[in-house]
Amino acid sequence: MNLLGLSASALTEWCVARGEKPFRARQLLKWIHQRGASAFGEMTDLAKEFRAGLDTDAEIRPPEVLQDNVSEDGTRKWLFDVGNGNAIETVFIPETDRGTLCISSQAGCTVACPFCSTGRQGFNRNLTTAEIIGQLWWARHVLDQPVSNVVMMGMGEPLLNYDAVVPALQLMLADDAYGLSRRKVTVSTSGVVPMIDRLARDCPVSLAVSLHAPTDALRDVLVPLNKKYPLKDLMSSLRRYLDPAPRDFITFEYVLLDGVNDSIEHAKAVARLVKHEEISCKFNLIPFNPFPNSGYRKPAWPKTRAFADLLTQEGFITTIRKTRGDDIDAACGQLAGDIQDRTRITMRMK
Ligand code: SF4
Known part of the structure; x- marks a missing residue:
């Protein structure tokens, strides 16, 4: 055990x-x-x-570390072996007032968002609770700086590995384990509606939702899960999630893809959507981080700024995510821990 x-x-x-x-x-x-x-x-x-x-x-066995890379900006990325040629990635982002650990929940991902490096690699398997919490266990004990925040935003869709993710969340919150507050633990989902309802009952931590588009037609392409759980159903589930205190807002993640979803018209439509659905929310805009053969481009800075300004004028707290760790492929959307990394390490050891 x-x-x-x-x-x-x-x-x-x-x-x-x-x-x-x-x-x-x-x-x-x-x-x-x-x-x-x-x-x-x-x-x-x-x-x-x-x-x-x-x-x-019994034993206490975290996943084995295959690689440990530190970016010029201090961001640190580990590649963990999860068996059968599968590897996952975990990223620590140090800031002056906090240290955020981005954890993976699956080796690969079934949702297959076309702008995401993990989505492109396909799905291998769900991680176990030990492999999920093992990422925090490892980080906590090798870092000089405390892990103050955990975001389940690494590889995989956490709510499609619900039975393993919830016990890991419970350990993050438990006073005898990591003792993090609910507000400092965030589950990021592409919108698995029935599991959002279950999470509200079982372990209501902070929720981030990958929105990426204001209409079903565009979201069907960018987040294919939208065909199963369209925006109307997603928004209703978010209203239910926010209903009991102390959950006070949803964070909407919105990746900006040049010429795809980044116009002022898109920004206006996003504002209209969440106002109409009466969702208390913040926006986190993520300028696209390129990876080989992605087929998408990062928008120019003035376009990104204009999108953010429009949402701010509409009354929403809006941040633009600073790209961290892109020199070690640790930035958002770049995680794709495949076995080639392991081969490289083995060769270097020889
Ligand atoms: S963005 Fe998230 S949900 Fe979409 S493919 Fe990537 S890991 Fe999966």
Whole structure:
């Protein structure tokens, strides 16, 4: 049993099933997630017999690191091996007032957004809870700076791997594990409507939605999941998500693609859409980060600025995401951890 992937309640059940008192689970959680222990021998306040049993039946195993790259701007990207030739990527973005970790939830992605490097590589498999929380576990214990925010915005659609993602979120929030506040943990979704409703009940963290287009016709192309869950259904689910306090706004992510979705008319249509649907929201504009053979271009700066200004004039808090880590392919939309990276590493080691 890899204990890294067990939520507080699952770990309690596991301990009780072994004839241990429930408080053992709290001790284990603290050792594993707060102190970063990876060997049971380090857990000096556990009885020797219990530790010996753990050595036989359990392990603490994060995914193996294949590559560790640091960008000129301090952004750091790890490539993790998740078996069978699959690799995933995790990115840490340091800023003066916070440190944000961008976590992957799937190896590849089924949603296949055409502007996204991960979407182009196809889908390999869902990550386990241990592989998801293992990215935070690893980052927390190798970084000098604390991880203050987690965004599930790496490779994959987190709400299509719901059963593994929710226990990982619960560990992020648990006081005995990472103790992050709900506002500092963000799930980013392309709009899996039924799972947005479930998340509201099971673990209501901050929600970011990849909007990218103001009409179904354009969104069907840019976010193909829109054919299944069109804008009207998506907006209704977001209203429901916002209904109980303390969830006060949705962050809309909007990638700006030159000549595709970046005109002033598009900006006006976006403003009309969210006003009509009465969604309390902020906008985060992401100028497209090019990757080989993407077929899309980044808009010129004046166009990006004009799009942002229009949304601001319409009364929305709007930010333009600063590109970070593009020299190590760690910027938004560039994550595509494929096995070629692993081959390179193996060759270098030889
Ligand atoms: S943008 Fe997100 S949902 Fe779309 S293909 Fe990329 S990882 Fe998947």
